[in-house]
Amino acid sequence: MPIVLEKLSHIYQQGASTTTALKDIDLTIGDEDLLALIGHTGSGKSTLAQHLNGLIKPTSGRVLLDGRDINAPGEDSRKLRFRVGLVFQYPEHQLFEETVYKDIAFGPKNMGLSEVEIDQRVRGAMDTVGLPFEEIKDRSPFEVSGGQMRRIALAGVLAMRPQVLVLDEPTAGLDPRARDLLLSDIQRLHQEGTTVVMISHAMDDVARLATRIAVLEKGALAMVGTPGEVFSRYEELTAMGLDVPQGCQLTRLLREMGGPAMADCYLLESLADSLTQQIKGGDGGAA
Amino acid sequence: MLRDITLGQYYPVDSPVHRLDPRTKIILTVLFIIAVFMADQLFLYLFILGYLVMAVYVSRLPARMIIRSIRPMRILLVFTFVLNLFFGAGTTALFTIGPVTIWKEGLMNAVHFTLRLVFLVMGSSILTLTTSPVTLTDGLETLASPLKKIKFPAHEMAMMMTIALRFIPTLVEEADKIMKAQTARGADFETGNLMARARAMVPLLVPLFVSAFRRAGDLAMAMEARCYHGGEGRTRLHVLKIKRGDIIAFLTMAALFVLLLLPRWL
Numbered sequence: 001m002p003i004v005l006e007k008l009s010h011i012y013q014q015g016a017s018t019t020t021a022l023k024d025i026d027l028t029i030g031d032e033d034l035l036a037l038i039g040h041t042g043s044g045k046s047t048l049a050q051h052l053n054g055l056i057k058p059t060s061g062r063v064l065l066d067g068r069d070i071n072a073p074g075e076d077s078r079k080l081r082f083r084v085g086l087v088f089q090y091p092e093h094q095l096f097e098e099t100v101y102k103d104i105a106f107g108p109k110n111m112g113l114s115e116v117e118i119d120q121r122v123r124g125a126m127d128t129v130g131l132p133f134e135e136i137k138d139r140s141p142f143e144v145s146g147g148q149m150r151r152i153a154l155a156g157v158l159a160m161r162p163q164v165l166v167l168d169e170p171t172a173g174l175d176p177r178a179r180d181l182l183l184s185d186i187q188r189l190h191q192e193g194t195t196v197v198m199i200s201h202a203m204d205d206v207a208r209l210a211t212r213i214a215v216l217e218k219g220a221l222a223m224v225g226t227p228g229e230v231f232s233r234y235e236e237l238t239a240m241g242l243d244v245p246q247g248c249q250l251t252r253l254l255r256e257m258g259g260p261a262m263a264d265c266y267l268l269e270s271l272a273d274s275l276t277q278q279i280k281g282g283d284g285g286a287a
Numbered sequence: 288m289l290r291d292i293t294l295g296q297y298y299p300v301d302s303p304v305h306r307l308d309p310r311t312k313i314i315l316t317v318l319f320i321i322a323v324f325m326a327d328q329l330f331l332y333l334f335i336l337g338y339l340v341m342a343v344y345v346s347r348l349p350a351r352m353i354i355r356s357i358r359p360m361r362i363l364l365v366f367t368f369v370l371n372l373f374f375g376a377g378t379t380a381l382f383t384i385g386p387v388t389i390w391k392e393g394l395m396n397a398v399h400f401t402l403r404l405v406f407l408v409m410g411s412s413i414l415t416l417t418t419s420p421v422t423l424t425d426g427l428e429t430l431a432s433p434l435k436k437i438k439f440p441a442h443e444m445a446m447m448m449t450i451a452l453r454f455i456p457t458l459v460e461e462a463d464k465i466m467k468a469q470t471a472r473g474a475d476f477e478t479g480n481l482m483a484r485a486r487a488m489v490p491l492l493v494p495l496f497v498s499a500f501r502r503a504g505d506l507a508m509a510m511e512a513r514c515y516h517g518g519e520g521r522t523r524l525h526v527l528k529i530k531r532g533d534i535i536a537f538l539t540m541a542a543l544f545v546l547l548l549l550p551r552w553l
Contacts, residue, residue: 055467078473086471093461094468096493106490110473142497156472 003029008061021047022219034196036206039216040241045199049166053084085162089169091153101137107160125155129185147178164195207245207266231266247271298416304346305417309426311533318540319410323403325547334546346417356412371397420452442518465494
């Protein structure tokens with residue numbers, strides 16, 4: 001179920017002044033993708049994310065899901081939202097129910113599912129994000145830890161079993177442990193077949209998880225490609241004010257210091273591997 | 288969704304009226320309202336209109352903004368006119384249609400009250416259009432400070448107003464975000480009967496209150512960290528001072544009063 005963006009533009013109108021948030025975005029998100037959306041603050045990432053489930057309507061251009069325009073008259077926008085789950089930035093700020101269980105059940109309930117089905121989905125979603133069901137289902141979502149609140153909010157979206165999951169900076173403000181847990185949840189979901197679109201500023205996370213990367217700059221799509229392709233354009237990324245993964249930085253540094261010539265490694269692990277190769281025999285790609 | 292709500296209608300340009308002391312503008316607005324009610328003959332409204340036109344011209348406000356300010360009042364205006372016209376009894380009948388008699392006094396009242404309302408709204412909108420909300424509360428605080436003698440918390444009131452005004456856009460943005468997040472979970476804010484809609488507000492209002500309280504707590508802490516301890520002995524960054532412009536403004540108002548009172552003396 002690929003998502004295709006065709007010449008997507010969005011213009012915010014505020015009084016007499018207009019701001020172009022997105023212009024002429026052409027992008028295909030395939031079923032197998034874990035697409036990372038990166039870009040400077042204000043580059044239009046969140047606006048783009050909200051187009052994917054029809055929360056924002058494009059000023060011009062189309063969003064196609066399975067070949068069908070999601071904003072066409074007659075399309076059921078609520079059904080669409082159950083298929084494309086959107087997790088906002090700081091999603092724990094939308095928790096509202098008395099118990100964790102009820103909060104996670106909010107989405108499935110809106111879908112009109114049976115009690116049994118809802119129960120299954122809540123258990124399943126809590127299991128996916130590693131929340132102990134019996135232990136916290138009856139607790140207030142406001143009295144658990146910040147990392148757990150984040151995972152409850154994520155479970156609230158996952159319980160709708162969306163085929164596409166869109167996450168807006170899912171790890172912002174989490175401590176390293178909670179971040180690693182959340183990222184491995186996301187990775188597992190992707191491996192189990194969910195298409196994932198993730199906005200992130202943490203380039204090392206992006207390098208580790210993403211299968212494809214789209215770079216936005218000032219509302220336009222600056223690059224799309226595999227992590228290897230995108231991160232090899234080091235200078236352009238830095239010129240946009242973006243970070244690059246530690247692996248890239250280290251490779252560059254080694255090269256500048258007159259180290260052995262080798263390909264760009266955006267992952268620290270693969271850099272370590274190729275360095276070991278170099279040291280061992282010099283036959284590991286040295287030219 | 289909620290983005291179109293604009294609060295406070297401050298129109299930021301630089302003009303002699305914008306530069307006036309907020310206290311001057313508040314007092315002048317009150318005086319202007321009194322002047323509007325002093326006009327008891329139709330031709331006197333010409334002076335009031337003249338004063339208004341002059342004020343708008345000097346303040347560099349687009350005339351359409353002033354005219355637009357009476358739009359929310361249009362139903363009230365029509366009501367005022369119609370009620371006074373049909374239900375005001377008098378001695379001189381103008382004409383009779385069926386059971387309804389239009390009296391001369393009724394017509395006069397209708398015209399008077401409608402004109403007064405229009406001028407009242409237009410006059411006070413000059414105040415809000417040329418004074419930013421923060422300056423306005425500053426002015427109110429200073430004007431109300433003599434009341435501190437009778438334990439009226441003028442500073443605290445003004446601080447509360449300033450904070451409230453400051454957080455309205457933030458909360459609107461927050462509400463918009465939460466609304467979108469719940470919509471993404473299939474919440475429906477738009478359809479259903481009154482009860483269903485009221486229930487649909489719970490997922491919006493609970494998070495909004497939670498975040499408002501959190502923000503209030505953070506703000507209180509930040510204020511205390513900067514040693515805020517109320518109005519006692521607090522100095523100001525912008526000290527309000529009566530300047531030449533303020534005196535000129537008061538003189539023009541005095542002239543308007545003289546013009547309005549002249550016919551009574553003659």
